[in-house]
Amino acid sequence: MNGPIVLGIETSCDETGVAVLEGMEVRSSVLASQVDIHARYGGVVPEVAARAHVEAIRPLVHQALTQAGVHPDELDAVSVTQGPGLVGALMVGYSFAKSFAYALGKPLYGIDHMEGHLFAPRLAFSGYEPPAVVVLASGGHSQIVHVKAWGEYDVLGGTIDDAAGEAFDKLARFMGLGYPGGPAIDSDSEGGDPTAVQFPRALRDRPFDFSFSGLKTSVVTYLEKAGAAGELPPRADVSASIQEAIVDVIVDKTFNAVKATGVDVVGGGGGVLANRRLRERLAQEAEWRGVGLFIPEPALCTDNGAMIASVAVDKMDQGMPSDPLTGDVMPGLSLG
Amino acid sequence: MNILAIETATPASSVAIGSDGDVLGSAVNVDRRGHVGFLIPAINFCFGQAGWDPADVDIVAVDIGPGPYTGLRAGIATAEAFAAAVGAPVVTVSSLTVIALRAATGRRRIWPVVDMRRGQFAVAPFRPLPGGVAPDGTPEVIKPHDFRALLEAEGSDSLVVGDWASMPESTWTGLHRVRKGRPRYPSAATLIEIATMKAARGETTDVADVRPLYMREPDVQINWKAFREEDAWPR
Ligand SMILES: [Zn+2]
Numbered sequence: 001m002n003g004p005i006v007l008g009i010e011t012s013c014d015e016t017g018v019a020v021l022e023g024m025e026v027r028s029s030v031l032a033s034q035v036d037i038h039a040r041y042g043g044v045v046p047e048v049a050a051r052a053h054v055e056a057i058r059p060l061v062h063q064a065l066t067q068a069g070v071h072p073d074e075l076d077a078v079s080v081t082q083g084p085g086l087v088g089a090l091m092v093g094y095s096f097a098k099s100f101a102y103a104l105g106k107p108l109y110g111i112d113h114m115e116g117h118l119f120a121p122r123l124a125f126s127g128y129e130p131p132a133v134v135v136l137a138s139g140g141h142s143q144i145v146h147v148k149a150w151g152e153y154d155v156l157g158g159t160i161d162d163a164a165g166e167a168f169d170k171l172a173r174f175m176g177l178g179y180p181g182g183p184a185i186d187s188d189s190e191g192g193d194p195t196a197v198q199f200p201r202a203l204r205d206r207p208f209d210f211s212f213s214g215l216k217t218s219v220v221t222y223l224e225k226a227g228a229a230g231e232l233p234p235r236a237d238v239s240a241s242i243q244e245a246i247v248d249v250i251v252d253k254t255f256n257a258v259k260a261t262g263v264d265v266v267g268g269g270g271g272v273l274a275n276r277r278l279r280e281r282l283a284q285e286a287e288w289r290g291v292g293l294f295i296p297e298p299a300l301c302t303d304n305g306a307m308i309a310s311v312a313v314d315k316m317d318q319g320m321p322s323d324p325l326t327g328d329v330m331p332g333l334s335l336g
Numbered sequence: 337m338n339i340l341a342i343e344t345a346t347p348a349s350s351v352a353i354g355s356d357g358d359v360l361g362s363a364v365n366v367d368r369r370g371h372v373g374f375l376i377p378a379i380n381f382c383f384g385q386a387g388w389d390p391a392d393v394d395i396v397a398v399d400i401g402p403g404p405y406t407g408l409r410a411g412i413a414t415a416e417a418f419a420a421a422v423g424a425p426v427v428t429v430s431s432l433t434v435i436a437l438r439a440a441t442g443r444r445r446i447w448p449v450v451d452m453r454r455g456q457f458a459v460a461p462f463r464p465l466p467g468g469v470a471p472d473g474t475p476e477v478i479k480p481h482d483f484r485a486l487l488e489a490e491g492s493d494s495l496v497v498g499d500w501a502s503m504p505e506s507t508w509t510g511l512h513r514v515r516k517g518r519p520r521y522p523s524a525a526t527l528i529e530i531a532t533m534k535a536a537r538g539e540t541t542d543v544a545d546v547r548p549l550y551m552r553e554p555d556v557q558i559n560w561k562a563f564r565e566e567d568a569w570p571r
Pocket of ligand 1: 113271
């Protein structure tokens with residue numbers, strides 16, 4: 001396969017991800033996950049994340065290049081997440097990438113992390129093309145995006161309080177299930193009855209927006225009442241019901257957007273898209289409505305370096321300029 | 337032997353290049369949020385002055401702290417990436433040493449100070465030597481009134497350098513044997529001088545062994561107030 005050879009570096013949150021792409025083919029993709037570190041604190045601690053990135057980045061770049069069988073001189077470009085994200089974490093990756101590119105005499109492309117998520121399904125599927133509706137949900141972001149063309153995005157809606165992954169984390173914590181909450185609730189739900197408890201689905205009147213604060217309050221109130229009355233249902237039933245409420249909202253809003261835009265391509269990205277029940281429900285709904293669903297394997301849904309490099313490959317194909325030497329991180333970057 | 341020096345341990349970022357101990361180019365910028373945007377253009381500027389390419393660099397020297405972490409890490413990541421790209425070894429130096437070396441005194445004990453923010457300062461004693469300084473105690477991160485107590489307990493005259501102006505004025509009242517002086521911030525040009533000596537003694541580090549000198553555990557605050565710690569279900 002032909003195409004530029006691009007190094008991709010991602011350090012916006014709690015995963016250090018580095019990949020080497022040749023065109024849209026992934027030659028290597030490696031990750032240093034901080035999940036175990038942050039599990040001790042029950043969530044991502046920015047200073048802890050930045051410390052872990054600075055430890056991991058150089059060895060990971062070395063590993064990604066070695067696995068790909070690519071010498072640094074053979075790279076056509078270096079790409080890196082410029083934002084949005086935790087400023088201290090972004091600065092580690094961006095500083096490293098910028099210096100690496102400069103010292104090698106290669107162009108640097110600063111990439112929008114969210115655009116990376118939008119692009120990730122391209123690495124797994126050939127039919128994933130705009131116009132499309134893409135749902136992005138993770139611990140740090142929840143958005144529904146209308147991809148009109150590559151580079152042309154309309155953010156239709158998003159969360160007005162917690163991100164979906166954050167809601168999972170907080171509820172799992174409350175249930176005593178540990179961190180990260182999504183996978184914990186996912187596995188605890190096994191065999192549970194998702195209709196056991198009817199938790200609220202908020203914001204019925206705002207077709208593309210999410211809110212999870214009502215769900216949290218409702219779960220807390222429900223458990224306190226049921227506990228006091230000695231009528232706690234099996235925990236798996238409560239987990240399955242919480243998961244169903246979150247999944248319902250995401251599926252609903254996604255297909256509201258599909259209806260409103262008339263697209264027949266649906267994509268997904270972000271760690272929450274690794275949730276088995278969500279993937280199952282999106283697949284059912286897509287099949288029923290006859291639209292194509294493009295949600296890659298979980299490793300491409302969660303943060304990774306390959307998705308960052310894929311955006312750079314596209315920018316290079318389109319002849320877009322690389323970053324100036326004075327470039328800096330943009331923690332508040334937003335799509336569209 | 338060509339050295340590139342990168343210094344981001346304080347609000348001042350600086351870079352310098354030097355050959356056999358001579359500084360051939362340098363650039364400084366004081367902006368505590370400006371490290372990332374400044375470093376590479378400054379390096380490029382210095383290379384332009386000397387007619388160097390990145391591949392001309394034999395050694396990368398970097399200040400590993402102590403200092404406020406965010407800027408410090410930008411410098412360290414920049415140095416690591418550069419060294420990895422051109423295959424150069426690294427010389428690491430402490431910010432306190434870089435400041436102490438520029439303190440002009442013949443006999444006073446030197447106390448460089450780096451503002452770590454949140455009311456804390458990194459300090460360490462050095463003693464002057466002909467043509468240099470030597471560490472004369474252990475670095476620590478302390479509050480100004482504890483630093484004052486340290487200075488009061490000193491049996492000798494001392495010279496405080498670095499960012500002492502960020503300490504409250506009351507730190508100094510009545511300390512008759514203490515003088516305050518310059519420099520306020522470490523500089524990459526001084527780093528060249530130290531790195532030249534260290535490299536001559538073979539004190540280089542593999543890039544894999546470069547670590548920031550934090551001297552303080554990360555702040556961890558978790559806002560879980562609204563949530564119970566215990567499990568609703570009996571275990
Ligand atoms: Zn993400």
